[in-house]
Amino acid sequence: MAEKVERTDGRGILAGDYLNQNRTLTRQDWLEDCFPEWGTLLNKEIEEIELEKGTVAIWWLGGPSWVLKTDEGGIFFIDVYSGPSHYTQYYYCGVCKQAGAETINWMRLNPQLIDPWKFHRLDGAFSTHKHQDHCDLYTVKAALQTTDCMFYGPPTTVEKLRSFEVPDDRITTTIVGESVKVPGAEVEFCMNYDETVIKTGEGSVPDRYENCATSFLFKTSAGNIMFLGDTWYHDGYKAVGDNYDIDVAIFDMGMNAPGATDKMSPYDCARLGETLKAKVLIPDHYDNWANTASDPDLLVSQFERIVSENTPQIKTVILKPGARFIYPNDQDIKRYRYPNQGDGYDAAKSITYGEYARKYGNSRKPEDGNV
Structure with missing residues (x-):
């Protein structure tokens, strides 16, 4: 008689008779068993992977959210969002003000792929700007209580971090032109031309770009990875492309109803990549808000076609939520497959x-x- 095998449901939960079908459930059990949808699979992968010297890894968590790991073991959040669907109102929301909309519903489409409470190591949490899906209460509170990480963001984001009770000794204000050294990288703070965030907040007078948004250029042994958050195309990126060597550029893409720009179109994304003189372009954000979503395959196909027709020397990479991308090894994959x-x-x-x-x-x- 073969020895009975102790089964689990794949998340480390004892499965009882089989797949835990025989236990009493509460709503709290359901929430803890089913969310985040991927459990701690990516947490473990990120923490346990050992990178070859001269490589850097990034994971796309869907939407605007990224994790970066260096070959020295440094782990960093960039714009990680762990929150739900939400809505914004005219008195504060930059997109509402552009559109003249009293409120906008932001219905979340992408899954939650990490457990922000269960990282054993986190060296930094970077927020390009203060919008809820880039400076997130749930992510910040988890990282604050479970790790010793530092928090980085432009001045208006720092105000929000303080409102989340992050102490000043764990905050670095990102000033354009300055940089910070972290395990395995130097992070340059670069210009970011996010037209929406400068209109966000109470009042009707747009703020200064430098006060509201920062692009982060992670300079690693493998190459330089730039995260641009929710930027729009702007001619000022000509100076950024001239002054910095950018290997991989990561930026928002999506569709907009007439009357309010929120995400860049595929054409603007391609134009931004050319202006930055980047070698590899990776779009994000097109997958997670229903009001800026489109057929994702059609959207990325348009983006790939525009780049290949106008700047064939530039590579495009299309990832999927949860994808791991190692640079420079994976720069020619074109489209990620699970x-x-x-x-x-x-x-x-x-x-x-x-x-x-x-x-x-x-x-x-x-x-x-x-x-």
């Missing part, structure tokens, strides 16, 4: 076509146990 788990298959153990099938055919005896 692993199909086939490398774990073992033909010899197949009850359909393996040694068991050849020995017993389709018969199965109770004494065979769990095969």
